[in-house]
Amino acid sequence: MQMDKRIRFGRWEAIMLITNLICTKVFLYFNRMTAEDTGNAGWMMAAFTSAMALLFYFLVMSLYGKFEGMDILDIAEAGGGKVLRTITGFVLGGALFVLAAITMRKFSEDIKTISLPTSPLSYVMGFFMAGVIIAGLLGVESIVRHNAIVTPIATAGYIVILLGIMPNIDVTNLLPILGTGLKDILMKGFYRTSVFAELLVLFMLPPFLENPGDARKVGYVAITASSFFFVTGSLVYTLVFPYPTSMEPFLPVFNMARLIGLGRFFQRIESLFVFIWVMSALVYLSTVFYFGVYTVSKAAGLKYARPMMIPFAIILFSAAFLPVDLLSVIKIESEIINTWGWAVTFAFIGLVMIAAGAGKRAGRGTKGR
Amino acid sequence: MSVFTWAMVILILAYGLIRTVSYAVWNWKNNNRAGSVFIMLVCIVMIALPAYILFFRT
Amino acid sequence: MSFIIRQLKKYLFFEEPEKRERFILRPGARPADEEGSGSFEKAKEKKKAESEKAPEPGDEVKSDIDANLTHMKDVYSIPVNSDIVLREFDITYGCRTVRAFIIFFDGMTNTEVINNYILKPLMVDSVMPLKDTAENLEGYVMRQLMPHCQVNISRGYKKAVEAVNFGGCALFVDGLSVCFTADVKGWDHRGVEKPNNEIIIKGPQEAFNEVLRTNCAQIRKRLKDEDLIVEDILVGRVSRTPCSILYIKDVANEALVQEIRRRLEGISVDYMLDAGELEQLIEDSTVYPSPQVISTERPDYTAELLVSGRVAIIVDGSPNVLVVPITAFDLMHSPEDNYIRFPYVNLLRYIRYIAGFLALLLPGLYVAITNYHHEMIPTDLLLAIEASREKVPFPSLVEILLMEISFELIREAGLRVPGPIGPTLGIIGALILGQAAVAANIVSPVLIIIVALTGIGSFAIPNYSLAYSVRIMRFGFIFLGALAGFLGITVGLFMIGSWSTALKSFGVPFMSPFGPKTSGRYKNVIFRAPEWKMEERPDYLNPKKKRKQAEYSMKWKHGKRKGEQD
Numbered sequence: 005m006q007m008d009k010r011i012r013f014g015r016w017e018a019i020m021l022i023t024n025l026i027c028t029k030v031f032l033y034f035n036r037m038t039a040e041d042t043g044n045a046g047w048m049m050a051a052f053t054s055a056m057a058l059l060f061y062f063l064v065m066s067l068y069g070k071f072e073g074m075d076i077l078d079i080a081e082a083g084g085g086k087v088l089r090t091i092t093g094f095v096l097g098g099a100l101f102v103l104a105a106i107t108m109r110k111f112s113e114d115i116k117t118i119s120l121p122t123s124p125l126s127y128v129m130g131f132f133m134a135g136v137i138i139a140g141l142l143g144v145e146s147i148v149r150h151n152a153i154v155t156p157i158a159t160a161g162y163i164v165i166l167l168g169i170m171p172n173i174d175v176t177n178l179l180p181i182l183g184t185g186l187k188d189i190l191m192k193g194f195y196r197t198s199v200f201a202e203l204l205v206l207f208m209l210p211p212f213l214e215n216p217g218d219a220r221k222v223g224y225v226a227i228t229a230s231s232f233f234f235v236t237g238s239l240v241y242t243l244v245f246p247y248p249t250s251m252e253p254f255l256p257v258f259n260m261a262r263l264i265g266l267g268r269f270f271q272r273i274e275s276l277f278v279f280i281w282v283m284s285a286l287v288y289l290s291t292v293f294y295f296g297v298y299t300v301s302k303a304a305g306l307k308y309a310r311p312m313m314i315p316f317a318i319i320l321f322s323a324a325f326l327p328v329d330l331l332s333v334i335k336i337e338s339e340i341i342n343t344w345g346w347a348v349t350f351a352f353i354g355l356v357m358i359a360a361g362a363g364k365r366a367g368r369g370t371k372g373r
Numbered sequence: 374m375s376v377f378t379w380a381m382v383i384l385i386l387a388y389g390l391i392r393t394v395s396y397a398v399w400n401w402k403n404n405n406r407a408g409s410v411f412i413m414l415v416c417i418v419m420i421a422l423p424a425y426i427l428f429f430r431t
Numbered sequence: 432m433s434f435i436i437r438q439l440k441k442y443l444f445f446e447e448p449e450k451r452e453r454f455i456l457r458p459g460a461r462p463a464d465e466e467g468s469g470s471f472e473k474a475k476e477k478k479k480a481e482s483e484k485a486p487e488p489g490d491e492v493k494s495d496i497d498a499n500l501t502h503m504k505d506v507y508s509i510p511v512n513s514d515i516v517l518r519e520f521d522i523t524y525g526c527r528t529v530r531a532f533i534i535f536f537d538g539m540t541n542t543e544v545i546n547n548y549i550l551k552p553l554m555v556d557s558v559m560p561l562k563d564t565a566e567n568l569e570g571y572v573m574r575q576l577m578p579h580c581q582v583n584i585s586r587g588y589k590k591a592v593e594a595v596n597f598g599g600c601a602l603f604v605d606g607l608s609v610c611f612t613a614d615v616k617g618w619d620h621r622g623v624e625k626p627n628n629e630i631i632i633k634g635p636q637e638a639f640n641e642v643l644r645t646n647c648a649q650i651r652k653r654l655k656d657e658d659l660i661v662e663d664i665l666v667g668r669v670s671r672t673p674c675s676i677l678y679i680k681d682v683a684n685e686a687l688v689q690e691i692r693r694r695l696e697g698i699s700v701d702y703m704l705d706a707g708e709l710e711q712l713i714e715d716s717t718v719y720p721s722p723q724v725i726s727t728e729r730p731d732y733t734a735e736l737l738v739s740g741r742v743a744i745i746v747d748g749s750p751n752v753l754v755v756p757i758t759a760f761d762l763m764h765s766p767e768d769n770y771i772r773f774p775y776v777n778l779l780r781y782i783r784y785i786a787g788f789l790a791l792l793l794p795g796l797y798v799a800i801t802n803y804h805h806e807m808i809p810t811d812l813l814l815a816i817e818a819s820r821e822k823v824p825f826p827s828l829v830e831i832l833l834m835e836i837s838f839e840l841i842r843e844a845g846l847r848v849p850g851p852i853g854p855t856l857g858i859i860g861a862l863i864l865g866q867a868a869v870a871a872n873i874v875s876p877v878l879i880i881i882v883a884l885t886g887i888g889s890f891a892i893p894n895y896s897l898a899y900s901v902r903i904m905r906f907g908f909i910f911l912g913a914l915a916g917f918l919g920i921t922v923g924l925f926m927i928g929s930w931s932t933a934l935k936s937f938g939v940p941f942m943s944p945f946g947p948k949t950s951g952r953y954k955n956v957i958f959r960a961p962e963w964k965m966e967e968r969p970d971y972l973n974p975k976k977k978r979k980q981a982e983y984s985m986k987w988k989h990g991k992r993k994g995e996q997d
């Protein structure tokens with residue numbers, strides 16, 4: 005990656021990037037998913053999941069120590085040579101692609117439902133795609149900086165929704181306090197650490213960081229910040245919607261925004277939030293897409309990732325059409341991605357790091373960026 | 374699908390294909406055989422996937 | 432045709448990108464071997480070497496006056512060229528008479544000065560006995576016979592010609608293989624007047640004019656700092672337009688100054704006549720809509736930007752001064768922001784951002800809402816809008832394009848129309864836009880309000896060039912709004928945002944200090960902190976001195992009064 009040699013960015017940008025990646029799903033489905041899993045105790049599950057993610061992250065990072073400043077591909081190469089490097093690259097890139105494809109499909113379906121009901125899905129998706137391609141061609145610098153601008157704005161919008169919804173809160177919705185039971189919270193909460201799957205991007209970031217040692221810190225801060233959004237999101241969602249209603253398969257935060265009414269005049273301001281959602285979705289998609297292409301290209305030993313943007317964009321666009329309908333998308337999302345995502349993000353990465361640590365060649369070029 | 378849509382699809386695919394294949398050729402010339410093969414695979418997927426969506430899926 | 436094929440080939444087939452070294456402005460403290468550090472010393476040595484450089488072979492001034500005469504006549508196409516003046520005369524040196532001539536342009540020089548301080552001493556005073564007979568002719572002319580403050584000795588024709596072309600007077604003396612050039616500029620020019628375009632209520636009311644040195648002086652008289660460096664560079668192979676790079680030596684980042692020097696020296700055009708042209712030749716992105724350079728006609732604003740660590744470029748013959756580097760947010764600042772009190776300036780800033788928002792997005796939002804998001808509008812308002820649109824035969828996109836284009840027409844026509852006809856245009860415009868279009872049911876009254884608000888919004892944007900870019904982008908947003916409502920507009924914003932974040936103005940990311948984040952975001956970017964709180968220069972400029980105020984800039988508040996007890 006000759007082109008990217010001099011590109012660097014700071015800790016704040018990295019934190020915003022990872023936080024936005026993880027938290028976009030709050031807009032999409034996270035609150036509904038927790039409600040489905042554990043009933044009224046969704047917020048507890050969110051808290052448990054976040055705690056688990058922190059623990060997993062801690063475990064993975066404790067293996068990362070001697071590879072400071074290297075991304076996961078270089079680590080894999082240090083441990084298992086070119087073969088492991090290629091495998092890691094393809095697994096990571098593939099995972100990111102699946103995430104991007106599903107999220108794009110989901111977002112497009114939702115935007116279609118909200119504001120463009122008569123347009124075909126491909127038309128709506130075309131707009132997302134256009135944004136993703138432009139951002140991909142402009143490169144990582146632009147994407148990361150855009151994250152640093154959009155994430156705080158999206159956060160502000162999200163907090164406005166939470167505040168606006170306050171009058172609709174009913175505390176009795178929290179009962180029974182443990183929802184469908186402690187077992188669900190713990191078991192499903194464990195699988196749902198998959199919602200942190202986007203941490204994968206973090207493992208590709210270190211060479212870009214101004215201070216490579218920051219990577220560890222970035223992860224911790226991003227997970228903590230995300231857990232705040234997850235917990236508040238599901239808590240407020242549970243407080244507003246009683247249990248059976250909360251499982252309605254539609255944008256949970258949008259549903260909350262719909263309830264906001266400020267006097268007789270401002271009754272339907274949820275459309276305004278379309279701006280925020282589409283913006284954070286675009287930033288999410290472009291980031292995941294860019295890093296997907298970057299990872300795969302790097303694993304394949306290509307010098308430039310840029311020429312691969314267009315073919316991969318076409319693949320992404322087609323892949324997003326593979327699920328037959330919205331319900332199958334939701335099924336894939338909930339039963340595959342959010343159940344087994346942890347296997348890639350934490351288990352696979354952990355294994356790669358263990359392999360690299362065990363590899364005889366680990367000493368070679370640990371600092372060699 | 375309308376004629377316009379077809380034209381769009383074909384144009385985009387053709388453009389992507391030509392450019393990507395030329396990148397593969399460049400890689401081949403610069404002694405990155407594996408990378409070149411990988412790009413060609415990506416090219417095949419790039420054509421196959423839309424074709425599957427458009428023609429073979431009911 | 433071959434051009435089209437070449438372009439097609441370029442976009443269709445992959446070519447390895449050219450390796451271009453991108454300039455990134457990094458903090459001033461850099462290792463000595465890197466480019467940029469110590470560049471000031473290097474520039475100093477370069478200038479010194481340049482001034483001492485021997486002329487190229489064939490360019491040397493001859494000691495034979497006839498050869499010089501023929502050469503100069505040849506260079507200036509005398510006698511075809513009618514405004515060049517070549518005056519031959521004799522100088523008395525000791526007991527012999529020496530032939531000499533001067534050459535200058537009529538109209539560009541002050542003949543009074545030439546008569547009294549060049550010709551008279553040489554022709555008349557030289558008759559008087561020598562004070563120091565030991566002195567040679569060159570020293571005698573230079574030290575005793577030319578009582579003029581700016582005389583240079585040049586050994587090559589090229590420098591002499593350059594000086595004459597820029598309002599100088601060259602003196603050739605027989606037997607001397609040098610020529611004397613005196614700066615006797617005296618062309619007519621505009622005086623220092625009130626700014627025409629950047630009007631403010633409080634603060635200095637002087638603008639730059641077209642004279643390079645007057646403009647430099649305008650800045651120097653404000654800053655009164657010997658560290659303010661005015662570095663001259665000639666741009667244009669033929670026009671040799673003098674440009675000055677201004678910066679404060681102990682504030683501005685040296686790498687930045689070096690980059691500006693590099694860009695100016697790297698311009699290869701025949702003629703460069705105005706700052707507007709120079710701006711286009713040095714900016715980072717040609718197609719990006721908004722300007723990446725501040726072009727101002729106010730010396731006070733330039734001085735303030737210099738103090739913050741930026742660099743100004745003055746072009747001779749242009750009343751606009753370019754200041755770099757800038758960020759997107761600087762374009763929303765007005766020179767007046769410094770001169771009015773903290774609460775007012777913040778109010779004005781908000782209003783400007785609202786204005787920018789309206790000018791950019793309002794028509795697009797209108798199209799989006801009327802086409803896709805009816806539910807957003809409260810019912811009563813929706814009824815009012817729909818009722819007013821009922822008789823309009825066009826879809827809202829056509830309606831708004833019609834009005835926007837007429838508005839742009841009026842604006843452009845109003846700019847070009849000769850003064851006396853101006854009011855007529857206003858009447859036509861107001862009638863067409865305001866009355867007739869509505870009465871004829873071509874457009875709805877609500878739309879008139881939209882277009883008017885948009886227009887007012889774009890006038891409230893303080894930077895003239897930015898207003899242009901907003902006007903261009905507005906049409907894009909209208910189409911995006913018509914294509915996909917809010918989704919389209921957001922995608923448009925995302926694309927512009929991506930482009931802006933990828934852009935740099937002279938090594939400074941265009942969206943800093945927000946993307947990337949640097950410190951001082953809440954001092955003078957969107958909001959403006961109180962004057963005493965502006966302690967530091969913008970971080971993204973990486974100036975040599977970070978601080979520009981003491982921590983307690985209002986010492987009187989913290990110190991004790993004289994004679995006051997504890």
